[in-house]
Amino acid sequence: MIAIIKYNAGNISSVQNAFNRLGVESIITDNHEEILSADRIIFPGVGEASFAMRHLKANGLDALIQNCTKPFLGICLGLQLMCENSEEGDVECLKIFNTKVKKFPKNEKVPHMGWNDFKNVDGLLFNGIEATSNMYYVHSYFAEVCENTVATCDYILPFSAAMQKDNFFATQFHPEKSAEEGERLLKNFLEL
Amino acid sequence: MLKKRIIPCLDIQNGRTVKGVNFVEIKDAGDPIELAKRYVIEGADELVFLDITATIENRKTLIYLVKNIAAEINIPFTVGGGINSIEDVKSIINAGADKVSVNSSAIKKPELITQIATEFGSQCVVVAIDTKFTDGEWVVYSHGGRTKTDLKTINWSKTVEDSGAGEILLTSMNNDGTKSGFAIDITNDVSKKVNIPVIASGGAGSQEHFKEVFQKTETTAALAASVFHYGEIPIPKLKQYLKENNIPVR
Numbered sequence: 088m089i090a091i092i093k094y095n096a097g098n099i100s101s102v103q104n105a106f107n108r109l110g111v112e113s114i115i116t117d118n119h120e121e122i123l124s125a126d127r128i129i130f131p132g133v134g135e136a137s138f139a140m141r142h143l144k145a146n147g148l149d150a151l152i153q154n155c156t157k158p159f160l161g162i163c164l165g166l167q168l169m170c171e172n173s174e175e176g177d178v179e180c181l182k183i184f185n186t187k188v189k190k191f192p193k194n195e196k197v198p199h200m201g202w203n204d205f206k207n208v209d210g211l212l213f214n215g216i217e218a219t220s221n222m223y224y225v226h227s228y229f230a231e232v233c234e235n236t237v238a239t240c241d242y243i244l245p246f247s248a249a250m251q252k253d254n255f256f257a258t259q260f261h262p263e264k265s266a267e268e269g270e271r272l273l274k275n276f277l278e279l
Numbered sequence: 280m281l282k283k284r285i286i287p288c289l290d291i292q293n294g295r296t297v298k299g300v301n302f303v304e305i306k307d308a309g310d311p312i313e314l315a316k317r318y319v320i321e322g323a324d325e326l327v328f329l330d331i332t333a334t335i336e337n338r339k340t341l342i343y344l345v346k347n348i349a350a351e352i353n354i355p356f357t358v359g360g361g362i363n364s365i366e367d368v369k370s371i372i373n374a375g376a377d378k379v380s381v382n383s384s385a386i387k388k389p390e391l392i393t394q395i396a397t398e399f400g401s402q403c404v405v406v407a408i409d410t411k412f413t414d415g416e417w418v419v420y421s422h423g424g425r426t427k428t429d430l431k432t433i434n435w436s437k438t439v440e441d442s443g444a445g446e447i448l449l450t451s452m453n454n455d456g457t458k459s460g461f462a463i464d465i466t467n468d469v470s471k472k473v474n475i476p477v478i479a480s481g482g483a484g485s486q487e488h489f490k491e492v493f494q495k496t497e498t499t500a501a502l503a504a505s506v507f508h509y510g511e512i513p514i515p516k517l518k519q520y521l522k523e524n525n526i527p528v529r
Contacts, residue, residue, distance in 0.1 A: 100375050104350050133400050196476050196499060198402055198445060202282040202324055202529045221282060221529045223355060225402040225445075242281055264355045264377065266319065 089113035089277075090125035092152075094142050099131045102162065105263035105273060117146055127277065128157055130257075132164030136188070136228070137176025139168060153181055158279045161257035166250065167228060169257050175228050184250050184257070186233035191243050198227045199242045203260075210237035210251050212258070214275045220268040222248070222260035230259065282529045283493050283521070284324035284500035285514060286478060287507040289314060291330045291360070294340040296508075311344065312351050318507070319354055321514040324529055326352065327380065327448075327502060330360030331423075338367075342374045349375020357405055365394050372399055380448060382407040383421040386428060386435075389442050396443030404446070405478075406439040408432060410465060411452040417465045424452050432465060433472055440473040447473060448502065450480040458484025461492040461501065470497035478502050486512060486520045493526045 091102050093115045106113045113129070114121060122128060130152065132139060143149045152159070152169075161169045168180050173188035180188070191197045202221040229246035232239055240248035240259070249258045256276065262269035290297045295309040315326055328348065330341050338361075345358055358371050359380025368379050385392050385406050395404045409420045410432040419430040436447055449469055451462030461479045470477040476499040479492045483503035492501055506512040518528045 100373070101349060101377065104375060105353065107350065108353065133402065135400070193474050196474055196497075198475070199281065200402065200446065200476050201284050201499060204280065225355075227401070261355075264353065266353050270353060 088125050089127045089129060090122045091115045091129045091131060092122060092148065093117045094146065094148055095132060095134045095139050099133075101261075102129055102131045102263045105270065109270065109273060109277070111277060117148065119147065119151055122148075122151060126157065127279075128155060128159045130159065130161040130165035130169070132162065132168065134164055135176060136164065136167060136173040136180070137178035139164060140176075140178045140180060143168070143181075149181060153183065156254055158276065159255050160276050161255070162263070163226060163259060163261055166247070166257035166259050167226075167230060169250070169255065170230050173228060183255050184230065184233065184235040184247075184252060186231045186235065186247065186250075188228050188230050190228050195243050198225055199229075200225045202265075203240050203242060205248055206239040206241050206245060208238040208249070210249070211279060212249060212251070212256055212272055212275050213238060216268060216271055216275075222258075222262065222265040222269060222272075224260045226259060280527045281499070282324070282527045284478075285322075285489070285517060285528065286325045286327055286500055286502040287318050287323050287514070288327040288329060288480070288502050288504045290504065291328050291341070291344065292332050293337060294344045297331065312347055314508075315348060315352055315356075318514065319352060322518055322529065323354065323514055324500070325354060326356040328356060328358050329380070330358070332360075338370075342370055345371055345374035345376050359405070359407060365391070365398065368395050368399065368403075372403060378403050378405050378445070380405040380407045382409065383423075385439065386419065386421045386430065389438060392439055392442040392444050396445070401443050401445035401475075404444050405448050406444040406446070407448040407450065408435060408439070408469075409450050409452055410462075412462075412465070417468075420452060433468055436469045436473050440475050444475060446476045446478065448478045448480055449498075451482060454482030455480075456505075457482055458506070460484065460488040463492065463495050466492060466498050467496040470499075476500065483512070486517050489517060490521060490524050490526060493521070494524075
C-alpha cells in the first residue's frame, strides 16, 4: 500500500490515478497511522510553500516526514518543501536536503512550463531513463544544485531536477504527468 | 532544453467530441477519451478539452468526462468552456484536470483569475484570449468571439499576467479556420510583452506554419484542432519536421 500525503487543497488525485494505471493500490490520507503503516510514501504538491508548511506543522506532518524511514518520494512542491528553506513566502522547510529554494530570475518565461530533458541523471530512480528523456515541469521556484542532487535540468540556470538522501527521493518534475518515461520512474520507485 | 509544445484541442459537446476524426483505428470517433489516448501515443505534449455547449445540464456530464480523462491520460490536460466561478473551477480541478481555461468570465471579473491562482496556483490558470484585428488594432472579443470588447489585446494580456494567470492561450479570429498560418504579428507582440508562456492558436494549416510561429515569435506552444483531427498533419511527422528545422520538440 502506498500512502499519498494529503496536506493541501488542489489536485493530488493525479498521483493516485498514475498508480491506478500501474495497478498499485494507494490511499490519499493525512492520518499518521495510515501513513506510517504504508510501504511507500508519496509527498505530492502543487501550491504555495509557506502555506503548505503551515498546514504540515498544524497537523504534525512535518516531524512525521522528517522521521520517516520508508521509501519516500516528494514531487514538485514536495521536493521544495524537503529543502532547508524557500524564498516562496520566506519559509523554513523540512531540512532533509541540504539546499535552498529560490525564485527563477525572469530572463525567460516563468513558470518553467513544459517538457525538458536532463543535463545528467544518476541513481536508482533513473534506471532505464536517459538524460535525453523529457519530463513535464511546471514551477516558478527551483532547488539549487547540492550534494543530494541526482539529476539536473537546465532552464535559465542548472537546478535540481531530482534529489536523493537515504530513503528520501524527490523530483521537481511531475512523473505522474510525464507519459511513459514518468511511469518508468514511478515503477523504479516501487521497486526500491 | 525546454521543448516547444504541440497541443491538440478537442471540442466537447454532451461529453462527446464534435467535428469528425479520421483515425481509422478509433472505433467510436465521438469518444474524447479514445481520441485523447491516440494523441498521447502520437506524442501530443498536452491536451485541451473545450466544452462548447457549457450549459448547467451538461456540467455533470463534463465532470464525469474529466474524471475519466484523468484516469486514462498520463500527460497534462486543460479544461475550458463556461467556467464562471471558483466553484466551477473547484469541481473541474477536483475531478482531475491540471488546468482550467477561462475567457469571458475573466473579462467580466478579472479577480476570478487571482482567485483561482491563489487557491490552486498560477499554473492552473490559462486565460484564453480571442482576438480580432478590427479598425486597425487587435482587440479582445468575448462570448466565443461574438462580442467585441473595449480591451486592446496587448493591454489585456498584461492585465491577465498581473492578475496571476500562468499561461495565455491566444487565438486569432482572423486566422482561425483559414489554414493560412498563425497570426505572427499579434502572437509576437503578446509573447514579447508578457513573461508567462503563450500558446499560439488559430490558422494552422501546414507544418510550415508551426515552424514559422516558433521561429518568428516567443510563443512556447502551438494549438490546433482540425489539422490533427482529420489527420492532415500527423503529430509524429510534424515533430520530425520541427526537429529537422532545429526547433526543440519532445
